[in-house]
Amino acid sequence: MLMYNVIVKKRDGGELTKEEIEFFVDGVANRSIPDYQIAAFLMAVFLRGMNARETADLTLAMTNSGDVADLSSIPGIKVDKHSTGGVGDKTTLMVTPIVAAAGIPVAKMTGKGMGHACGTVDKLDAIPGMRTSIGKDEFIQIVKDIGIGIVGQTENFVPADKYTYALRDVTGTVDSIPLIAASVMSKKIATGADRILLDVKTGTGAYIKKYEDAVTLAKTMVDIGRLANRRTSAIITDMNIPLGTHVGNALETIEAITVLKNEASEDLTDFALYVAARMLYLAEAGDIETCEGIAKDMLRSGKALEKFRQLIEAQGGDSAVIDDPSVLRDAGIVTEIRAERSGYIQCMDTTRVGMAGLMLGAGRESKDALIDYSAGIILKKKPGDYIEKEDVIAEFYTNKNEEARSNAKEEYLAAITMGDEQPPPQKLIHAYVDEAGMTEY
Numbered sequence: 001m002l003m004y005n006v007i008v009k010k011r012d013g014g015e016l017t018k019e020e021i022e023f024f025v026d027g028v029a030n031r032s033i034p035d036y037q038i039a040a041f042l043m044a045v046f047l048r049g050m051n052a053r054e055t056a057d058l059t060l061a062m063t064n065s066g067d068v069a070d071l072s073s074i075p076g077i078k079v080d081k082h083s084t085g086g087v088g089d090k091t092t093l094m095v096t097p098i099v100a101a102a103g104i105p106v107a108k109m110t111g112k113g114m115g116h117a118c119g120t121v122d123k124l125d126a127i128p129g130m131r132t133s134i135g136k137d138e139f140i141q142i143v144k145d146i147g148i149g150i151v152g153q154t155e156n157f158v159p160a161d162k163y164t165y166a167l168r169d170v171t172g173t174v175d176s177i178p179l180i181a182a183s184v185m186s187k188k189i190a191t192g193a194d195r196i197l198l199d200v201k202t203g204t205g206a207y208i209k210k211y212e213d214a215v216t217l218a219k220t221m222v223d224i225g226r227l228a229n230r231r232t233s234a235i236i237t238d239m240n241i242p243l244g245t246h247v248g249n250a251l252e253t254i255e256a257i258t259v260l261k262n263e264a265s266e267d268l269t270d271f272a273l274y275v276a277a278r279m280l281y282l283a284e285a286g287d288i289e290t291c292e293g294i295a296k297d298m299l300r301s302g303k304a305l306e307k308f309r310q311l312i313e314a315q316g317g318d319s320a321v322i323d324d325p326s327v328l329r330d331a332g333i334v335t336e337i338r339a340e341r342s343g344y345i346q347c348m349d350t351t352r353v354g355m356a357g358l359m360l361g362a363g364r365e366s367k368d369a370l371i372d373y374s375a376g377i378i379l380k381k382k383p384g385d386y387i388e389k390e391d392v393i394a395e396f397y398t399n400k401n402e403e404a405r406s407n408a409k410e411e412y413l414a415a416i417t418m419g420d421e422q423p424p425p426q427k428l429i430h431a432y433v434d435e436a437g438m439t440e441y
Helices: 002-010 018-029 035-047 052-063 092-100 118-125 138-144 159-170 179-191 210-228 251-261 265-282 288-300 303-312 350-362 402-414
Strands: 081-085 106-110 148-152 193-201 232-240 331-337 343-348 376-379 392-398 416-419 427-436 438-441
Touching: 002 018, 018 159, 035 106, 035 159, 035 179, 052 159, 052 179, 052 210, 081 092, 081 265, 092 106, 092 118, 092 148, 092 251, 092 265, 092 288, 092 303, 106 138, 118 148, 118 251, 138 179, 138 303, 138 416, 148 179, 148 303, 159 179, 179 193, 179 210, 193 210, 193 265, 193 303, 210 232, 210 427, 210 438, 232 265, 251 265, 251 303, 251 376, 265 402, 265 427, 288 303, 343 350, 350 376, 350 392, 350 402, 392 402, 402 416, 402 438
Parallel strands: 081 106, 081 193, 106 148, 193 232
Antiparallel strands: 232 427, 331 392, 343 416, 376 392, 427 438
């Protein structure tokens, strides 16, 4: 079998066989297929798509391209979550300690940032000493010991996805439903959790812009979970506005800690509690109302904050960050961005906000590029807020030169649409999807 023929077949809209898909995945995992052919295949899938059977075959082939964790030695129902990614999305750092504090084991494999969005691994790596590259046995032992572990992809965990994930980031093939579904679900299945909650983002700051496509992606991944004997559900959430006010790895870690300290905005805290309750419900901790009460108790009692402290220490990090954010790397330059006119912020192109953060150093412009953990943006004003001309609407944190800062400012200001009328409030949670169907809010 030749990779050239597989690429051409998909380029021309053909349906790939299971054997052709496995040939591709094996070639990625053992490095026998060069980058340029992998990139060509990814673009062909991006343009032509995959049907449900192809997507399931790709997912399972990627799952089996490396180690698959056996978590059966950990008592209880193990639950995992995954977000499809968005600007300011620090959900994992807020939610998983709440769930683990309630006695539900959380075993999570997560990824680095892609494109305009920062990844959970990068947020954790911003904490001095924090280890996210952990072997399977140590990962399992950490979950046994403290009830939670969060790791990045090692060479042995889903290696085919680890490599294609990095290439998708720099080849314009991130926002593809089959590629996202296979990437997410292969990691979730390989990690070995019994139950999976998916946070599918939609809107200007998400990889999936259209709500209808987000619904398709959510249903696709729930179906894959069913085929793999993993009970899976999904929430569809809004990404037309950055989640919270902090964008960038260290900054998002700081904001997540404020949630766990009960010091964050009400909307961000309510979102964290909603997601945590859904994870608890999946793990059979009670009916949804009971799970909502458990989540609130774990947060307000300080037990969730203590669980996050335990996670940091178990993985080698400096837990002093919880009480002293200055432990994180400091940006050398802080710049205030001021409004160019008075009025209401009508909306934001949230991808452009994320791209401004990338220009400041918070994201990767190439597959192997280093990121600046301290770089990012704090939003002082968001859609719905009234501002006067020259009000500070954002703060930039960076170590980049003046040209980079100027480009980022231009990108950020271009992301904002102003008007004289206050826009209606933005709904944050759109729908819930499980094997029984979909509920819209």
